[in-house]
Amino acid sequence: MADVTGHKQTLPADVKVERCGDVERSAYQNFVASHPHATAYHNIAWLDAVEQAYGHPCWVVTAWRGHRLVAVLPVCQLRRIGGGSLVSLPFCDLAGPLYETAEGESALKAGVRTLLSELGASTLEVRRRGPALCEQDIAELEQLKSNRKVSMVAFLPESSERLFASYKPKLRSQIRKAEKNGLTAEVITGASGIDAFYPVFAANMRRLGSPVHGREWFDALKTAYDDRLLVGIVRLENEVVGAGIVLVQGKTACIPWASTLAEYNHLAPNMLLYWTLLSYLTDSGCRQFDFGRSSFGEGTYRFKKQWGAEPVALDWQKWQPDGSVLQSPATEPGLLAKKLRSWIETCWRMMPLQLANRLGPKLRKHISL
Incomplete structure (x- = not known):
């Protein structure tokens, strides 16, 4: 298996699940800074702000090969009456796992299973960017005014x-x-x-x-x-x-x-x-600017597109305690939910x-x- 640089890799041997205050920050921040799919929300600063302002506990799941960090996943538990839900990450559209190889993602999932078990939680909501949309898909979704949520990204x-x-x-x-x-x-x-x-x-x-x-x-x-x-x-x-x-x-x-x-x-x-x-x-x-989340039928979609932004799929998932992954498409709420929200x-x-x-x-x- 080759990593994003083309070098051969083996399965990460050591998985850690730590509170964000205990993680090796320089290693984490350096990994995020060098990863091609990292966002500003992956910065440990987001977790620090969540804990400081709102008191929600945050964790970082990491995978190591010796002293080298090869995969990370920031996680937050939103404390609510009756329990708490795990999400990567709250108050934003994207975060999710960063890794060098598919084995790195598997290692992170093993760490998540441990965290779910320790907290007695039923699932982890993972918000990650999906595959690029081809021009034909974009044209069809625009014509249908689809309620599918996408990230609007422009290259500068x-x-x-x-x-x-x-x-x-x-x-x-x-x-x-x-x-x-x-x-x-x-x-x-x-x-x-x-x-x-x-x-x-x-x-x-x-x-x-x-x-x-x-x-x-x-x-x-x-x-x-x-x-x-x-x-x-x-x-x-x-x-x-x-x-x-x-x-x-x-x-x-x-x-x-x-x-x-x-x-x-x-x-x-x-x-x-x-x-x-x-x-x-x-x-x-x-060189890249993320205008945030929109759906094809919204005025905000047209506003962002005029600045050169193009839609990129959002791939939201639910990671289960048994290791399975359920797709959780980012879409507008249904009619009843819309009426209640209104x-x-x-x-x-x-x-x-x-x-x-x-x-x-x-x-x-x-x-x-």
């Missing part, structure tokens, strides 16, 4: 000038329109970025009818990721009207959260926000913002997506 050129030139005239004019409307934008690397981001984000989540992450979650992320967490800010004069958070892992980046104030959307702050972040990342050496969202929108911001984090910490 060598400079922001080439990136801007690659856009269609309509997109370029929308970016310029935002600037002509008096909006300005910048990328902040310091902690003050969270101060600017959070009020816009919290207001937008209440408008969407969704419980908001607590401020402590973003403070914990900033502490854990440090300068690998960037905040894009859009202002009209001195008022922040749009903001987004980007996490950087090597030459890849992702945007887990972005929000604008609805009363200013006619000025196109979202267009300037994304352009400012994308141009900054491109000139900083990033009713909850309507009630949440009617809640005073201060109350929503106080209650939201108490609920949000238990919602895995």
Whole structure:
């Protein structure tokens, strides 16, 4: 069996299941940094933030060959009334196992069986990226407006000038329109970025009818990721009207959260926000940008595609105690679930913002997506 570099490998002999605070961090971080499929969510900083902000316990399953790390899997247990569920990882679209060979994945599954047994858990939800979609598949799914969830990923050129030139005239004019409307934008690397981001984000989540992450979650992320967490800010004069958070892992980046104030959307702050972040990342050496999860029938899918993003399958699975794997396709909820969600969202929108911001984090910490 050959690894991703073409070298011959043998079955990893040593599997460890450790709390994230006990793992050999330098080995883990170096493995993630060198792996072609690693995301910013694989960084140990994500686990640190989950434990610090919300108190959910996190583990790392690792496989070793002697002193060399050959496979890793970050895991979190969301503590809930009546028990807890295991997921890799909560509050994001992707994480899952990283390994050099198929034997490495088998070793990780053995470690997961041990962890499930120790915790008395019934399954581990694994969120991983699936195979590339061919042009014919994409065209058919777009035509059907499929509710299948995909990750929208764009590849970035060598400079922001080439990136801007690659856009269609309509997109370029929308970016310029935002600037002509008096909006300005910048990328902040310091902690003050969270101060600017959070009020816009919290207001937008209440408008969407969704419980908001607590401020402590973003403070914990900033502490854990440090300068690998960037905040894009859009202002009209001195008022922040749009903001987004980007996490950087090597030459890849992702945007887990972005929000604008609805009363200013006619000025196109979202267009300037994304352009400012994308141009900054491109000139900083990033070559891949993950716009996050969408389904083919959503407006967000079309919004992301205009920036050059293409759909990549999401392969979500459930790993069982007996070693079997069940497919758990990432799709939109069914009709009944949608109706229930719509009713909850309507009630949440009617809640005073201060109350929503106080209650939201108490609920949000238990919602895995």
